Amino acid sequence: MTLADIFEINDPICIEPAFMDCADNEYTRFLLDGDYSAAKLLVDENEDPMAAAFLEEGGWTVTSFVFRPFSVEVLERFEALDGDIYQEERSCYLAALREYYCGEIVKEYPDVIEDNREGRYEMIESLFDSLNLRQDAGAKTESPLTAIDFCCGSGVATSVLRDIGYETLSFDCDPALISCGIQKKRLIPSRAMCLDGTRASDFCPKCNLGIGLMLGDISNFNADMWSDIIYELFTLSEKTIITTATKPEIEMVAGWCADEGRRYKIIENDRDPIYDAWVCVSEE
Template identity: 50%
Template sequence: MKLKDFFEIGDAECIEPSVFDHIDEYYNTLVLAVNAGEARLLVDENEMPLAVAWNSDGNWSISSYLYRNITYDIIGKFEGCTGEIFQEKRDDYESALREYYCGKITDEYPEVGEDNREGRHEMILDLFKDTVGVSDGKSAIDFCCGSGVASKALFSAGYLPLSMDNDPYLISVGLHKGRLDPKRTLCIDASFSSYFCPKSDLGTGLMLGDISGFNSDLWQGIVAQMLMLTGKTLITVATEKESLLIRKWCENAGRTPEIFENENDPIYDRWVCLC
């Protein structure tokens, strides 16, 4: 389903320009400024608000409340409009919302190259089989997914990955090449993962870095999010020095990491941290 189908309306645009903007309370202010005489409220299976579609002079716009709370002022604005209430499953709407923004990204980058080298998918799949094993549908989060090479390998290993990266071009590559699922892909800063992602069985972050003195705080924050959200975590980096930093951060979080050198792929995933 497309977003508009949940409200039984024609073409509609989201008020928030990107999915990452959904955590910004500023957009509640924009909603209150919309001149709408008609509105449609969407609630989930527990009757919690998911989104509101606003009709302003025949133009529909949608504001969503998956990642920030709806306010009493916005509810009051809806009640002041001619309106209807619809109900759908939260997961279905969230998938459609991700797909909407992935469509924006592929529209912005309609022509892409290929950043994957031959054989890398098989190398990553072998790494997964040797470390975290195959699955029968367990949940996973692929942090800093790039163009989705690891996400595709996770799927091949039987996991159901939710993928994220902050580079829209790389995401577009993954979407165009079929490695990323638009219903399960987010263009966000991984430092804010907990706003967008439920806890999962497995977390992966392949080829993190470069991690250096001036940006180590940034990467430490991302690793902290990974450890908080995932039961088992697999991280790869290029250098032993980086792996020792990862070890320290994992130990500080109460994990017991296993660090080893991956002889099968000395270029991309040379040092592996499993915890």
Template identity: 40%
Template sequence: MKVADILEVDGCRLVEPSFAELTADACTALLFRAAPDEARLLVDEEEEPLALALHDGEGWHAVSFLFREPTLAAIECFEAVGGEIYQENRETWLSAVREYYSTELLATVVPALEDLRPDRTGMIRDLLDEVWGDRAGTPCLDCCCGSGVGTAALRAGGVRALAYDNDPSLLALGLSKGRLVPSDTMCIDAREAARYIAPVPLGAAFMAGEIYSYNAGLWESILTGFLALTDETLITVGTEAEAARVEGWCTGNGRDAEVFENRRDPLYDRWCCVARRA
């Protein structure tokens, strides 16, 4: 469903400039720049606020409380206008918000040049069959998804992949090619993923890095945060040395880890680390 459909309005703008800024408390004040004549408060299954939408001379505008608490000023504004209360499942609203920002990104960002080798999706699909077998219907994170090569392979196996990356041009490419699904894609800093994502059973990070000594701290932060969100995790890298480093991070975070060589792909996913909760 679309944001406007859930709120039953004819078009609605979310005031947060980006999906990543849905955590920013300061964004709530952006809603109160004009005098509203209508208001709608959206609550979830537990009757906790999800969003506040206000109507003024320029149309409907809304703020989302998915990742932050509503302010007293927001509630008082709603009560002063005498607005209506709507209810929706939290996951449905979250999917609609992801779709909103993905659609906006696709409309405003020039996609990167195509980066998909024609045979890579099939090679990833074969690797997933070897590591996980049939996991159709299981939620999975695609960490640092890039243009969605891995996401497409995951979905081809029936896995629901929730993808995230911080490169808008690569995300725009994946969205434009249909490898990424707007309602399941986020442009966020992977180090902050836990602020936006609940834990799921599976996780994959295809071609994580290139990991060197100078950027190892960055990748350790990304991947250890990723491990905390997943029960079974597949991480692929280009070299054996990178795989050994990733294995150390996995075991250091209490995971059983296995490293093996994937001879299907000599470039991108040559070395794999599979980590599971001990």
């Protein structure tokens, strides 16, 4: 289901240029500056407002309140236009919103270079099997186990997680890699985002498993940035798997695990000595 389907409109354009901008209150002000002739308000299953669409001369403009507070001024504009109210599950709207922005990314980056190398999928699959992730995903539960792929690149690890039974959510800060993953069918547009990892908890729900593969280069120079990303990973995930190329890097990760009071173990991995030579598995 797309934003157009949800609002029953043609060719909607989000006023926020990028997914992360949906958290910026400035776009509420931009919206209120418009001249509109019709409006639609979208509420979730709890009847909380989560988005609105306004019709202006150039077409329908959509704005989202799933990551920022709803505005009384927006409600007043909606009521003044005698707008229509629509209802949808929040998870369905979020999926449509992610799909919209992924579509915009693919339009902006149509020509991509394949960054996956032969055998990478199998190396990750073997590592995950050795850590019993397939067994965990196959356990009888009321709903599928959830996983977030931090710094997902073009989505090779995401595709492995999905194939072994996890419900995945993925993000990377590089839109070209997101575009590549979508075009290569490793990333699903409704389950992928272009995000700054230091703000992951603003946009992602908690999950059973969080992974960060091929992290690095982690050094004293950029340790603050990486620690912020990895602390976000810890905040969101019950179990976390992080891989690095070198032992000093994984030892820094282990230190951050200890700082957060997480139980952890370090494993040397010979499946991919270039990127995943060292593995840190931690739990809350």
